[in-house]
Each structure stands twice: as C-alpha cells, then as structure tokens.
Amino acid sequence: MSARELAQRLARREITALEVTESCLERIAAREEVVRAWAFIDPDLARRQARELDAGAVRGPLHGLPVGVKDILDTADMPSEYGTPIYAGHRPKWDAACVALARSAGAVILGKTVTTEFATMTPGKTRHPRDPGRTPGGSSSGSAAAVADRMVSFGYGTQTVGSIIRPAAYCGTVGVKPSFGTISRSGMKMASESLDTIGVIARSVEDAALLLAGSAQRDDFLNIESLEKPKLGVCRSPNWKHMTPEGAAAFESAVKRLGQLGARVIEAEMPFEELDAAAGRILAFEMARSFAHEMTHHRSRISPALVERRDAGLAMPYAEYAAALEYAADCRRRLSDLTRGVDSLVTPGATGEAPVGLGSTGNTAMNRLWTLLHGPCVTVPAGEGPAGMPLGVQLVGPPGGDARTLAAARWVERVLT
Amino acid sequence: MSARELAQRLARREITALEVTESCLERIAAREEVVRAWAFIDPDLARRQARELDAGAVRGPLHGLPVGVKDILDTADMPSEYGTPIYAGHRPKWDAACVALARSAGAVILGKTVTTEFATMTPGKTRHPRDPGRTPGGSSSGSAAAVADRMVSFGYGTQTVGSIIRPAAYCGTVGVKPSFGTISRSGMKMASESLDTIGVIARSVEDAALLLAGSAQRDDFLNIESLEKPKLGVCRSPNWKHMTPEGAAAFESAVKRLGQLGARVIEAEMPFEELDAAAGRILAFEMARSFAHEMTHHRSRISPALVERRDAGLAMPYAEYAAALEYAADCRRRLSDLTRGVDSLVTPGATGEAPVGLGSTGNTAMNRLWTLLHGPCVTVPAGEGPAGMPLGVQLVGPPGGDARTLAAARWVERVLT
Numbered sequence: 001m002s003a004r005e006l007a008q009r010l011a012r013r014e015i016t017a018l019e020v021t022e023s024c025l026e027r028i029a030a031r032e033e034v035v036r037a038w039a040f041i042d043p044d045l046a047r048r049q050a051r052e053l054d055a056g057a058v059r060g061p062l063h064g065l066p067v068g069v070k071d072i073l074d075t076a077d078m079p080s081e082y083g084t085p086i087y088a089g090h091r092p093k094w095d096a097a098c099v100a101l102a103r104s105a106g107a108v109i110l111g112k113t114v115t116t117e118f119a120t121m122t123p124g125k126t127r128h129p130r131d132p133g134r135t136p137g138g139s140s141s142g143s144a145a146a147v148a149d150r151m152v153s154f155g156y157g158t159q160t161v162g163s164i165i166r167p168a169a170y171c172g173t174v175g176v177k178p179s180f181g182t183i184s185r186s187g188m189k190m191a192s193e194s195l196d197t198i199g200v201i202a203r204s205v206e207d208a209a210l211l212l213a214g215s216a217q218r219d220d221f222l223n224i225e226s227l228e229k230p231k232l233g234v235c236r237s238p239n240w241k242h243m244t245p246e247g248a249a250a251f252e253s254a255v256k257r258l259g260q261l262g263a264r265v266i267e268a269e270m271p272f273e274e275l276d277a278a279a280g281r282i283l284a285f286e287m288a289r290s291f292a293h294e295m296t297h298h299r300s301r302i303s304p305a306l307v308e309r310r311d312a313g314l315a316m317p318y319a320e321y322a323a324a325l326e327y328a329a330d331c332r333r334r335l336s337d338l339t340r341g342v343d344s345l346v347t348p349g350a351t352g353e354a355p356v357g358l359g360s361t362g363n364t365a366m367n368r369l370w371t372l373l374h375g376p377c378v379t380v381p382a383g384e385g386p387a388g389m390p391l392g393v394q395l396v397g398p399p400g401g402d403a404r405t406l407a408a409a410r411w412v413e414r415v416l417t
Numbered sequence: 418m419s420a421r422e423l424a425q426r427l428a429r430r431e432i433t434a435l436e437v438t439e440s441c442l443e444r445i446a447a448r449e450e451v452v453r454a455w456a457f458i459d460p461d462l463a464r465r466q467a468r469e470l471d472a473g474a475v476r477g478p479l480h481g482l483p484v485g486v487k488d489i490l491d492t493a494d495m496p497s498e499y500g501t502p503i504y505a506g507h508r509p510k511w512d513a514a515c516v517a518l519a520r521s522a523g524a525v526i527l528g529k530t531v532t533t534e535f536a537t538m539t540p541g542k543t544r545h546p547r548d549p550g551r552t553p554g555g556s557s558s559g560s561a562a563a564v565a566d567r568m569v570s571f572g573y574g575t576q577t578v579g580s581i582i583r584p585a586a587y588c589g590t591v592g593v594k595p596s597f598g599t600i601s602r603s604g605m606k607m608a609s610e611s612l613d614t615i616g617v618i619a620r621s622v623e624d625a626a627l628l629l630a631g632s633a634q635r636d637d638f639l640n641i642e643s644l645e646k647p648k649l650g651v652c653r654s655p656n657w658k659h660m661t662p663e664g665a666a667a668f669e670s671a672v673k674r675l676g677q678l679g680a681r682v683i684e685a686e687m688p689f690e691e692l693d694a695a696a697g698r699i700l701a702f703e704m705a706r707s708f709a710h711e712m713t714h715h716r717s718r719i720s721p722a723l724v725e726r727r728d729a730g731l732a733m734p735y736a737e738y739a740a741a742l743e744y745a746a747d748c749r750r751r752l753s754d755l756t757r758g759v760d761s762l763v764t765p766g767a768t769g770e771a772p773v774g775l776g777s778t779g780n781t782a783m784n785r786l787w788t789l790l791h792g793p794c795v796t797v798p799a800g801e802g803p804a805g806m807p808l809g810v811q812l813v814g815p816p817g818g819d820a821r822t823l824a825a826a827r828w829v830e831r832v833l834t
Binding site: 076087090093094095096097098099100101103104181183184185186187189190193194216217218219220286288289290291292293294295296297314317318319322325326400 | 493510511512513514518520521598603604607611635705709711712713714731742743817
C-alpha cells in the first residue's frame with residue numbers, strides 16, 4: 001500500500017498508526033541483519049509515538065505514517081551520530097526543522113537511517129537489499145535501502161553531491177532532491193552551504209511529494225498530478241563518458257520507450273564542461289570550514305579520505321573558490337535556456353547499476369553538476385540492468401520548478417512501471 | 418592599542434596573551450554591572466586558554482587576541498543559550514566553525530556576548546555603554562557594547578536584518594557584515610537561510626578584517642590597504658523616509674565632508690521599492706520553518722512578537738515567498754549596475770542615534786534591504802548626533818566585493834576620525 005493510501009485510511013481511522021508501525025517493525029526485525037539500514041531504532045519509542053497519534057486528533061497530512069530519518073539530521077529523542085564515532089551517543093536538544101514539521105503533520109519518527117561519515121564518501125554498514133555484496137549507494141544509504149526493502153514507506157535523505165539520487169536509483173526507489181533551499185537545514189550537520197540539500201526517498205513520486213509537503217509545510221506539493229505526454233529534453237551532460245556501457249544502453253532504451261509511449265523527446269545540449277570540477281572545488285573549500293571543530297579536536301577519528309579533502313580545501317586560494325561560485329551562477333542562468341520549452345530534462349540517475357563491493361558508494365558523475373545547479377532532481381525506477389540491479393531515470397528542472405518536474409516524473413513513473 | 422598592534426606584539430612575545438586577557442577581564446569587572454554585555458564569562462577559562470597560548474608556538478594571525486562570541490554561535494566549552502530561556506545552560510558538543518577557526522588561528526575565546534532572543538527582535542539585558550537608558554541596538558547587542566566599552570578588541574555578530582551594522586553604528590564601533598556566505602554558518606542557530614550572515618564588530622576596519630581573515634581562513638583579508646580618494650555613490654535608498662531629522666542631517670554633512678576631503682561623490686539611485694517588504698516576507702517564511710521544534714515544544718517560552726511573526730510565516734502561501742526570492746534575485750542582478758563605476762556605495766548605518774529605552778533595539782530600515790542584497794556592508798563611526806550618541810556611515814558593495822568595500826571604508830574611517 002502506498003503512503004498516500006495509508007494516510008487516507010489512517011485519517012479515516014480504518015487502520016491505526018500502531019498497526020502501520022508494527023508492520024514496519026516486523027519487516028525490520030526480519031531483514032535488518034542483512035540490510036543494516038538503521039543507525040538507531042527503538043521499537044517502543046516508535047510504538048509510543050504511534051499510540052499517542054492514535055489517541056489524538058488527526059494532526060496533518062502525514063498522520064500515522066512512519067518516517068526514517070537520515071542520521072545527519074538531529075532528533076531530540078534519538079541519538080544523532082552523523083555517521084562518525086566522534087558523535088557516538090550524541091543527543092541533540094532539538095529536532096531538525098523538517099523532523100519537527102513532520103511530527104506536527106502527524107509522522108511517526110521510526111528511527112535513524114545510516115549515513116556515510118558526515119554524509120560524505122566513507123560508507124556506513126548498509127548493504128544493498130537485493131545483493132548484500134553491493135553498495136546501496138550513499139550517503140543516504142539507510143533511507144534508500146530501508147525504503148527499497150519495504151521497511152518504511154519513506155525517509156529523509158540529504159544530497160551534497162549525489163547522496164539522494166544515486167542511492168535511490170541503485171535501490172530502485174524514487175528519490176527527490178528538491179530545489180536548493182526547499183527544506184530548512186536547521187538541525188542538519190552541514191558540510192557545504194552551497195550544496196547541501198535535504199530531500200526524500202520513497203516508493204512513488206506521489207509519496208515523495210507527500211513527505212515533502214509535510215517537511216517543508218508546502219501545501220502546493222500535496223496535489224501533484226501527472227503531466228500527459230510531457231516534452232522531455234534528453235541531456236547526456238558533459239559526464240556521459242562516465243556511464244557504464246550497460247547503464248548507457250539501458251538509458252537509451254528507456255528514452256526510446258518514453259518516446260514510443262507518447263513523450264515528445266528532444267535533445268538538450270549541456271555545455272557546462274567545468275561544472276563538475278567547480279562543484280568539487282566549492283565542496284572542498286566549504287567543507288574545510290564546516291568541519292573545523294572536528295578537524296581540530298578529532299582528526300584521528302576522521303577517515304583519511306576526508307582529512308585529505310579537507311586539507312586541500314583549506315589550502316585552496318579564495319580566488320579559485322570564488323571563480324567556481326561565479327561559474328556555477330553563470331551556468332544556473334544558462335540552465336533556464338536549457339529547460340525552456342521542455343517540461344523536464346531527462347538524464348540517468350546514476351552511471352549504471354549498483355557496483356559490487358561495500359568500500360565505495362559508487363560514481364557521482366550523474367549527480368554532482370545537477371546538485372550545484374540547484375534545481376529539482378527526481379529519479380524514478382527504470383527497469384533493471386544485466387546484473388538484475390535497478391536503474392533510474394532522472395528528471396531535472398530549473399530552481400523553483402519542483403511542481404512541474406514532479407508532475408513529469410509521475411508520468412515517466414507511470415509509463416515505465 | 419589596536420588588535421593588529423597587539424597581534425604584532427604578541428607574535429614577537431613582547432606581551433603575553435595572559436596580560437591582554439587580564440586587561441580585558443579587568444575592564445569587564447569594572448563595567449559589566451552597567452553595560453551587561455556578557456551572557457557568559459568565566460575568567461579562569463579565559464586565563465587557561467591564554468596560558469596555553471603563551472606556552473606554545475604562535476598559532477596564527479589571531480594569536481593571543483581575546484574575542485567575544487555572540488551567544489547565537491556554539492562553543493564547546495561554554496554555554497550557548499541563543500538568548501532564550503529554552504536553552505538555558507545548553508552545552509553544544511562543538512565550536513561553531515568560525516570559533517574553531519579563530520582558535521586555530523590563536524584566539525582566546527573570552528566569553529559569550531548577549532544576543533536578543535534567537536537573534537531576532539526581543540532585546541536582551543545589554544545597555545548602551547554611553548547611556549544605560551538607551552538600547553545598544555541588536556541583535557548583536559553584547560558584542561557591540563563590549564567592543565565600544567573597550568572590554569575586548571573585537572567580537573562576532575550575526576545579521577539577518579540589521580543585527581551587526583545597526584548596533585555597531587549606535588555604539589560607535591566598526592561593524593562588518595561580509596558578503597553572504599563568507600563565514601560558514603556551521604554551529605550557528607539559524608533563523609533564515611537566505612539572510613543569516615556572520616560578521617564582526619571591532620574598533621577599526623583593519624581589526625575587523627583581521628578577525629574576518631581568521632574566522633573564514635581568508636588570507637586575502639589580511640592586507641586591506643586604504644583606497645586613496647575613492648569614488649563613492651551616495652545611496653539614500655527607498656527607506657530614506659525612515660531617517661530621523663538629526664540622522665539625515667548628520668549623514669548629509671558627513672557626505673559633504675567626504676567630498677571636501679577628496680572623495681569623488683556621485684548620487685546613486687536605488688529603485689528597489691519592494692525590497693524591504695520582500696525581506697520581511699522571506700524572513701517570516703523561513704523563520705517559521707527554522708524554529709519549528711521550539712514553536713512546537715516551547716511555545717509559551719517564546720516572546721509573543723516572535724510567535725506572531727512565526728505564525729504569519731507559516732500561513733504565507735509559497736507563491737508569495739517565491740515571488741519575494743525572485744524579486745530579491747533580480748535586485749541583486751541590478752545592484753551591479755548601481756555599484757559599477759564606484760568603489761563603494763555610501764548610506765547611513767542606522768536611521769539616527771541609539772533611541773532612548775530598552776524595549777526595542779531600534780529601527781532596521783537602513784539595514785534590511787542591504788542584507789538581502791548579499792553584498793558586504795561596513796559601518797564606520799561618523800561623529801555624534803545632538804544627544805551625544807554615535808552615528809555611523811555605511812559602505813556597501815556587490816556580493817564578493819568585500820576587499821574593495823573594506824578598502825573604501827578604511828579611507829572613510831581615516832578621514833572622518
């Protein structure tokens with residue numbers, strides 16, 4: 001049952017929040033040993049929230065729906081460890097803004113989902129639900145795996161590089177990185193102020209929009225209808241060379257199907273050759289400052305990869321960073337030319353299937369430049385690759401164009417599944 | 418002695434960090450009862466930091482210099498209460514990024530300075546150093562009063578509306594709100610992601626630039642030379658009508674003097690009539706989300722003014738907020754036309770002298786629109802009004818133009834004082 005359907009039945013009191021929560025807890029009990037999606041879960045705490053909701057009035061659009069919260073976001077009643085031993089057992093005094101708003105809208109905060117170290121590169125313990133020898137992607141590893149494995153209907157992710165869209169695509173779920181700034185970052189452990197974006201992972205576009213609505217207090221997300229036969233701009237981007245042969249072939253065939261099924265498909269050139277490098281520079285420069293406290297006091301407990309990146313960011317001259325910001329702003333202005341006349345751009349959600357191995361969360365080449373462009377990115381499942389692993393097609397729009405991008409994604413989702 | 422001179426003598430070991438710290442502590446002991454600038458100060462903790470610095474190598478450009486930290490920024494070794502009883506005694510696990518970077522550069526974190534409630538409207542306990550019956554301005558009340566009263570050379574402020582420039586102007590100090598994004602907000606209790614900006618209050622432009630350099634790890638701030646006879650665009654802005662007669666007269670006479678002293682002064686029209694209202698809408702919409710946790714769990718301990726504003730922000734349709742953001746972005750593009758051909762814009766730092774009474778922190782009309790434009794704002798003392806209270810002249814530049822704006826401010830500071 002979709003979260004939207006559950007919400008309707010919960011609002012009519014045909015089922016209870018406790019029943020929904022128990023069914024999540026059962027699935028987690030059965031599968032967590034293999035999937036390892038959760039950084040923290042206390043079944044009794046979840047049940048208490050559900051009982052309280054069942055005993056009171058219907059609070060809002062998320063009433064009674066369990067939500068997984070990526071452990072880079074603060075929770076007042078659960079540890080918030082940010083994927084690092086430095087903050088083992090840390091108990092914030094507050095809920096992150098999106099968590100507080102979701103609770104006000106009636107959500108049951110089921111538990112904390114695994115993040116990579118500070119939502120950067122070094123993986124956590126989560127494994128791909130379909131093949132425990134493969135990465136689920138990251139950094140929103142736990143939310144993607146938990147949603148894919150039907151442990152919970154939806155959960156929060158955050159994306160600084162490709163941390164929502166890539167794991168969502170790898171795991172065969174819907175992922176939404178909304179426009180930059182859509183969800184308040186108050187109560188998020190930040191890495192890069194110019195890139196960090198909170199979003200959601202769900203099993204359908206409609207469900208994702210429902211959680212977005214509750215998390216940003218945005219009623220306009222509550223009724224996203226599917227477009228009919230949208231005009232799509234196929235954008236292979238300057239990073240197309242990073243696609244695996246299987247990923248590229250599957251994307252071309254998905255695009256062909258979209259055309260056959262009624263989309264008007266045009267080619268969209270994206271001449272932003274330096275954008276990927278600019279994102280790397282901005283991230284390094286800003287991360288070097290965001291993690292100043294941890295780098296001073298806990299350096300030995302931070303992964304060597306992050307220390308190295310941080311030191312590079314600290315050594316970077318300001319002019320180089322400023323030039324990268326300027327280039328990004330220019331590309332953002334030119335993005336409107338790229339998206340004008342189409343309902344959405346279409347590009348792969350990842351370079352291919354989830355790779356074998358748990359030492360890396362995969363290649364971010366299809367994500368990083370879009371994150372820096374600040375527009376909405378939505379990945380929807382688009383079949384499987386030769387290894388039987390899911391693939392995703394990514395819809396992208398201009399900043400602020402979330403409603404249209406989600407509406408286009410609903411159509412793509414409907415015709416491809 | 419200026420912070421820059423102290424730093425040089427400290428680096429040469431001609432004086433010790435402990436001596437500098439003791440002299441601050443003495444002044445605080447003598448004056449704090451009247452001024453009430455500090456939310457927290459532990460003399461022994463300050464002394465311990467100073468002794469440790471004296472015993473080790475010179476760490477960086479801030480070596481041995483005491484810094485006041487506005488209590489909206491986190492400190493790992495001191496309470497961080499954000500101007501609200503909700504967080505009385507709260508001890509964060511980390512230093513805010515700027516505090517951590519300042520420590521790495523050798524700063525002594527002297528204590529926490531008073532902020533208004535969550536750095537918004539409702540005043541704290543601080544009084545104007547020259548007249549305890551007057552507001553020092555806010556929300557960076559404690560930092561402005563402490564610096565003006567020579568309790569410390571410089572300190573941090575934050576500005577969401579006018580919270581650095583206004584108190585700095587009222588207190589007769591230099592205030593710098595750098596370009597949006599200059600100092601990482603990691604570890605700041607945020608109100609509005611589109612507006613919140615960390616900056617500094619000091620007794621000279623050179624000192625302010627020194628603290629900025631250490632707080633943002635920006636070496637390019639270390640050597641800001643004064644411009645010679647800069648070209649200044651006098652900008653009275655759409656809010657000129659809010660100036661007090663004395664404030665307006667004093668500004669006109671300061672502009673006249675700048676011209677006599679060699680500046681090339683031209684008039685700069687600023688046709689951004691809706692910008693002030695746009696800032697108000699953006700603030701209300703974003704604040705409604707940032708404070709979601711507190712509004713749910715501690716509503717009765719939040720001032721009625723803030724609750725009212727928050728509820729208005731929650732009721733605001735997204736389209737209204739989006740239109741305000743769009744308008745601001747457009748004004749930001751047009752700002753470059755306004756600043757092209759001049760070294761800096763010149764406008765008052767506040768609407769007049771610090772008003773009598775402690776129930777309000779004064780009128781923000783000369784600040785709010787500039788904050789939303791995201792460029793650097795620097796106020797320097799420009800004499801006194803009829804009540805003997807300080808006035809400030811504000812220099813403004815385009816986003817990223819901090820170095821030139823600071824250089825113009827050095828010239829204005831030099832000729833006016």
